[in-house]
Amino acid sequence: MAKKRKRRSAGRKKHERRRNTLLGSGTFALVLLAALWSQIWPYLLSIAVFGGVGGMVWWLRQTDQLVRSHDQRWRAEDAIRIGHRSLTEVDAMSWQEFERYVAALCRRDGCTDVEVSGRSGDLGADVIATLPDGRRLVIQCKHYAPHRYVPSGDMQKFVGTAWLHHKADVAVFAATCPFSKAALTLAVHHGVLAVHRDLLGQWNTGTPLQAMLPLNGTGQGDRAHRRRWKDTYRS
The missing domain is CATH 3.40.1350.10 (Trna Endonuclease; Chain: A, domain 1)
Structure with a gap:
């Protein structure tokens, strides 16, 4: 029983150290971001804008390909249907x-x-x-x-x-x-x-x-x- 308690305690301490490390890293990153915000915000804005434009272009291309595919399939089906008419x-x-x-x-x-x-x-x-x-x-x-x-x-x-x-x-x-x-x-x-x-x-x-x-x-x-x-x- 004592060994199990020691293992649990050691595992809990290890988990707390990892959590504290992550919290400390996150806090340091936020402090650094706040300190450098005036210098880096134009770059972050550019990344967001280019990312949004890229996403819009990708969406438009996918939509265009889908529409073209449906249109080609419709034309092919319509051609078959028309050709069978007397x-x-x-x-x-x-x-x-x-x-x-x-x-x-x-x-x-x-x-x-x-x-x-x-x-x-x-x-x-x-x-x-x-x-x-x-x-x-x-x-x-x-x-x-x-x-x-x-x-x-x-x-x-x-x-x-x-x-x-x-x-x-x-x-x-x-x-x-x-x-x-x-x-x-x-x-x-x-x-x-x-x-x-x-x-x-x-x-x-x-x-x-x-x-x-x-x-x-x-x-x-x-x-x-x-x-x-x-x-x-x-x-």
């Missing part, structure tokens, strides 16, 4: 759904700042976006029955607003049907990309919008082909 499913959409579908195709192709009007009176700007190269994109959408044609009057209205009113760098008229000959000629003459049903099918299955710009005015076939195609969708 034009028959597109035909079954409402005009509002078709505008959102066109906006989704733009996002898939790397466009940013994509906005959908979703209302009448938008003066032809149903979808507005920024192309990957920075150009302003303005799109008019027409969800017509496949056997119809986009008349020249619709194209005239869009030509009249796309460049002057909406300040478009690239103007696109996307439709679920062909364009009349007059409307297609007008589009080519004024530099509006006419995305008729055939081009819409290519866009839907993965061809980027930018790659279709040189195809403007092509792809609808001759008059006999368009007549057979029109009779097929009417039947």
Whole structure:
């Protein structure tokens, strides 16, 4: 018993000496800090500021990487979802759904700042976006029955607003049907990309919008082909 008490007493004394040493060191450090405070506070402030800035930069980088990762994953999932749609499913959409579908195709192709009007009176700007190269994109959408044609009057209205009113760098008229000959000629003459049903099918299955710009005015076939195609969708 006596030996155990001596061991406990020795351990207690050792613990008290360690505590007293730590308290003494802490007290000495505080006294030294108070004595030198006027000289060292600018350095401490600089360390705190740089540490805070560094922490903010790290947080911003982590947040940016997280957002980019989510955006890339969303775009990939959206591309798969869009690519699995058929034009028959597109035909079954409402005009509002078709505008959102066109906006989704733009996002898939790397466009940013994509906005959908979703209302009448938008003066032809149903979808507005920024192309990957920075150009302003303005799109008019027409969800017509496949056997119809986009008349020249619709194209005239869009030509009249796309460049002057909406300040478009690239103007696109996307439709679920062909364009009349007059409307297609007008589009080519004024530099509006006419995305008729055939081009819409290519866009839907993965061809980027930018790659279709040189195809403007092509792809609808001759008059006999368009007549057979029109009779097929009417039947």
